[in-house]
Amino acid sequence: MxxxxxxxxxxxxxxxxxxxxxxxxxxxxxxxVSGIVGGILTGSAGDRWWRAAFVVxxxxxxxxxxxxxxxxxxxxxxAQGLGLIAAGLLVGIGTRIGSGCTSGHGVCGLARLSSxxxxxxxxxxxxxxxxxxxxxxxxx
Amino acid sequence: xxxAVSALLSGFIFGLGLAVSEMTDPARVIGFLDLAxxxxxxxxxxxxxxxxxxxxxxxxxxxxxxxxxxxxFTMPTKKEIDxxxxxxxxxxxxxxxxxxxxxxxxxxxxxxxSPSVAEFVAAMIAGQWLASRVELRLGVGVQTFCDDEG
Numbered sequence: 001m002x003x004x005x006x007x008x009x010x011x012x013x014x015x016x017x018x019x020x021x022x023x024x025x026x027x028x029x030x031x032x033v034s035g036i037v038g039g040i041l042t043g044s045a046g047d048r049w050w051r052a053a054f055v056v057x058x059x060x061x062x063x064x065x066x067x068x069x070x071x072x073x074x075x076x077x078x079a080q081g082l083g084l085i086a087a088g089l090l091v092g093i094g095t096r097i098g099s100g101c102t103s104g105h106g107v108c109g110l111a112r113l114s115s116x117x118x119x120x121x122x123x124x125x126x127x128x129x130x131x132x133x134x135x136x137x138x139x140x
Numbered sequence: 141x142x143x144a145v146s147a148l149l150s151g152f153i154f155g156l157g158l159a160v161s162e163m164t165d166p167a168r169v170i171g172f173l174d175l176a177x178x179x180x181x182x183x184x185x186x187x188x189x190x191x192x193x194x195x196x197x198x199x200x201x202x203x204x205x206x207x208x209x210x211x212x213f214t215m216p217t218k219k220e221i222d223x224x225x226x227x228x229x230x231x232x233x234x235x236x237x238x239x240x241x242x243x244x245x246x247x248x249x250x251x252x253x254s255p256s257v258a259e260f261v262a263a264m265i266a267g268q269w270l271a272s273r274v275e276l277r278l279g280v281g282v283q284t285f286c287d288d289e290g
Contacts, residue, residue: 012161013189028207061155090235092267098228111194131237
């Protein structure tokens with residue numbers, strides 16, 4: 001088993017939960033990142049500002065931690081070249097068709113006790129586990 | 141304007157949380173998904189930490205008549221578990237398993253200025269656009285993102 005980041009995980013997760021709760025309590029919106037980004041492209045004009053602001057904040061928040069004295073932002077890419085592009089396309093297509101990702105279905109959907117989100121979350125985790133198994137242990 | 145400021149703040153805290161939990165590192169995510177390898181349970185603690193806030197928090201907030209800065213809650217309306225939900229989640233799962241990136245962490249990792257992350261994000265947005273075009277063609281994409289789980 002790899003060294004787990006238990007404290008960082010729980011605190012970081014708590015912050016993600018807090019951010020999602022804020023967006024719901026203040027703006028009445030679900031903090032689903034794929035949906036927020038998708039809406040910048042296809043949403044109505046008046047709706048684009050808060051979406052763009054959320055994405056800017058998301059990048060800035062990570063940047064601030066990267067620059068913090070005891071922070072940092074380790075990055076170990078797991079795919080390169082065409083594999084990386086293909087993965088990006090699949091994530092974009094899949095989250096659009098399945099109307100959500102780890103944040104919208106996982107964090108927010110499960111908190112709303114949505115059965116659709118529960119099914120989606122279980123599906124993408126199981127498929128991702130199978131994908132990792134096949135790509136790393138069978139066809140590696 | 142007010143909703144843009146609150147969204148900026150929410151996004152900031154969200155990005156901070158992704159960075160603190162190291163979910164911006166695809167190695168952490170693949171470590172969680174790789175059950176046959178050196179399993180890394182960190183993602184489980186992240187989900188636990190998030191749900192510990194959202195589960196009670198959402199229940200409390202949804203009892204209020206309206207959000208503080210907007211006229212109404214814009215919640216997903218779909219209830220039925222249909223084929224697009226499962227097919228889409230499965231397609232997303234393949235991409236997630238290949239790269240170890242889902243949309244939030246990938247966007248947050250743009251702050252590293254890594255060209256590879258930018259490539260992934262560009263492909264992801266292209267994929268969303270492509271899927272929305274196909275949905276429009278088929279006439280099934282009439283619903284807007286407001287209606288989605290996000």
